[in-house]
Amino acid sequence: MTDRRLSMLALLAATSALAACAPTVETAPVAAVPVAVAEPVAAPAMTQAEAHDALFALFKKSDEDSLKRNPLNALFRGDLRYADRLGEFLTPEYNAAELAAAQSELAALRAIPRAALSPTDRIAFDVFEYSSEQTIKGYEPSILALTEVRxxxxxxxxxxxxxxxxxxxxxxxxxxxxxxxxxxxxxxxxxxxxxxxxxxxxxxxxxxVVETxxxxxxxxxxxxxxxxxxxxxxxxxxxxxxxxxxxxxxxxxxxxxxxxxxxxxxxxxxxxxxxxxxxxxxxxxxREQVGLSQMKGGAQLYQYMIEQTTTLPLTADYLHNLGLSEVARIRLEMEKVKDEVGFKGSLKAFFDDIRVNPKFKPKSREWLTQEYYRIGKEVDAKVPEYFSLVPKTKLEIRPYEPFREKFEAGGSYQSGTPDGSRPGIFYFNAYDLPSRTTPGMTTLYLHEGAPGHHFQISLAQENEALPAFMRFGGNTAYVEGWALYSETLGYEMGFFKDPYQRQGTLDDEMLRAMRLVVDTGLHSKGWTRERAIEYMLANSGMGRTDATAEVERYIAIPTQALAYKVGALTIQRLRKKASEQLGDKFDLREFHAVVLDTGSLPLPILERKVDDWIASKRG
Structure with missing residues (x-):
């Protein structure tokens, strides 16, 4: 997960605060959903240069206005002009200003002829349009009545x-x-x-309308x-x-x-x-019940949040069934690992052995820190084979502070500054060390550090050719989908040849698959907290402490956990499509650059971009 600060609503929703790479594993697909592009009906005729200038003037004004309303965003960029302010969050005035800005900016955008823009500028147009439309939906009174009061x-x-x-x-x-x-x-x-x-x-x-x-x-x-x-x-x-x-x-x-x-x-x-x-x-x-569907207006809110989080018009039933399919597939891979290491007993007994076996226990906070730095050096040595774009921002590794570690996830990433003066931070959780295990450490680093969140977020921030909303904005499906995709690069990089390390990455992939089942189970099918925890324990090697923290996270921030698998499966599918259609012309480093070099994109817009790249390569 990421620890970025985007807007007040994103802040309150995300703070504590976001695989074709596994050639031996077949994954369930997420179907392509075409992106609808709204061409302005009566936009004035413009040259490409005029359209570009008008577009980026709008982006610049929008960003400047937003920073005044959201001074924390400026601070996280290293911009101190509004550093004496937090922002007027949770006020009618703030809500009205955010809504009015989105409405006026969307109207200004649609006055620019999209057809006159360059291919890259069209991507920016589409992302800005999408983001403005989503902002407007989020400030509808029917939605605010269900969100802001919690x-x-x-x-x-x-x-x-x-x-x-x-x-x-x-x-x-x-x-x-x-x-x-x-x-x-x-x-x-x-x-x-x-x-x-x-x-x-x-x-x-x-x-x-109350919390649990x-x-x-x-x-x-x-x-x-x-x-x-x-x-x-x-x-x-x-x-x-x-x-x-x-x-x-x-x-x-x-x-x-x-x-x-x-x-x-x-x-x-x-x-x-x-x-x-x-x-x-x-x-x-x-309320005693933990699911959104059991809250007044909650079923409506959950469907809205699914579309917001995944950027796709998916249903809870579809995602639940996708999760069940992925869980079954990954269990088969785990059975292979169990047999490879010669473990005699059930898969559950294998999980239990990993949970309690002393050889899989971290020795101390400092030991964990040093191990993560060792893993980082090994990853760095492999990066040039897979990436032509690498960030200049450094990466620091830290445990969570004791005052907040109990309720945090196993790890998270906090972005650095665009100029690299403040490093990105990979936080790992050292709370209750006896309950934690070591086989998933490489996978966690690939996700939260390099080439996961650290690469994606830093490369976007450092790209001054992008408008600010693309450098600093984002959506969970892309951000977390990229990080999960990055985990599975460990297969090709050779990090999962050891069966227990492979079990660790399968366990982490299983976590993301179980999230589809558990999040939808909790919020659309009436599952209890206890049922969700037991489901996770039965299908993975997670300790009870981690499983409990995960389930309580899904209860607190519905749908965020759905984005990982949806985003990763989409990137996997796009990579497979590009590889099959381009054959010898397919270059993995170039594919990664295409995915990363315009910041976080809604998944339909990402698909359009990859399709255009494929077409250009085929001539």
Missing amino acids: PVNHFSGFHTFYPTFASGKSAAPFKTLVDYENNLKRHRQYAALTDRAIAKFREGMASG KLTVRNVIEQLDTQLKQPVKQSPFYGPIGMFPATISAADRARLTAEYEDVIGNVVYPAHKRLRDFLANEYLPVA
Whole structure:
């Protein structure tokens, strides 16, 4: 998964925060869905240069306007013009501004004749149109009434994002006196935002649209954990220990006192208000059932979210059956591994042995860190054979901080800055080490690090020829689909010749297949949390801690888990199609460049691009 900051809605939905490469494995296809292109009816005649200039002028204005409304996006890019602000999230004014911008920009786009544009500019046109249309749908009153009134859960919300953001170890800089002053201003805005979240929860209580008791209890536990930390040991106090030499002794003393005051008397009380509200008022009326279909309006919301996440008009039933098919296929591959290593017993017994066998247990956080760096060096040596495009941004490896590790996934990626001055970060989870196993480490690195999220996100950000919304935007199906596709490059790179490493990657692929079954089971078929956990344990070598965290993640952020397999299977199918149609003209490095060099694309638009490339190669 990724830890990128795109817009307020994406932030709250994604923060804690996104295989033809396996030649021995046949996968179930995801059918091609043609992209509809809306040509403007009465667009003025323009030359290609005029159309390009009009298009990119629109993109530039849109981006500038968006950064003012979403200052965190600017900060994550290293743009400090609005660094004293968080943004007016969870207000009617913010919603109205986002909706009005999308509507006006879509109208301006359609005044540009698409037919006059170059092939690359047409891709940009199509992506901008798609994104604008999706934004407009997301701000429809019927959708906001189901989403905005549930502003926080244990997997998405400012209460988990903001402490790390403000800690001195994230995108917020602490290099100047102004940086420290800006952080104090943001702290006060964060407290106000927390109060607005409480107000939104109250709106949901009045309308009957409420979160689950499970997610609310988890949020209460998260807040309790943070509130137990003494002020001087909290992430918010971190910048005090990293004053640059340019800040005077007098300013250091003043800032230290002000930080203690704001953390202790503004931020912590806001957390306490949210914690007490959730425990005393909201939890009693939260719903017992974990699935969206059991929430008022939830069935409608789930179908909308499927299309938003996968970028395809798929149904829950189709995805559930696709998942069942993939689970059955992968189980057969696992049986082959079990036989190869000479394990006597059932597949479940094989899973259990991997879960408890001491030889598959990580020794420590530091050991995990060093092992991931070793894996990274081995991957780096193979990259030139498969990629002509590589990012300049460096990759750093870290465990999650203890205050948030319990509720995080096994790993995630946080993007660096476009100029490479701040590295991308691959986070791995070291919580409850005895429950974790080592066979999947290579696969996790390929997904979260290189050539997965780190390549895809960094290459997009570094490509200054792209408009900003393509450099910094994205959709889950492409982003996570690319990362899952990247995992299976390990077959060709030779990393899975060892049967236990192959079992590790099959286990991770199984996770993505089970997600199709479990997410749709939970949110459209009435599955309970316990049924979902047991299904995952029965079909993989996951430990109970990981399986529980995964299921509770799907409960908190429905449909996000569907995107992995849908995106990967689409890229696999496109690679196979290109290879079959081009024969000796097929170049894998070139195919990867085609997929990566225009940023994250909705899957129908990606398919159009690959088809055009195939046609150009065939002459």
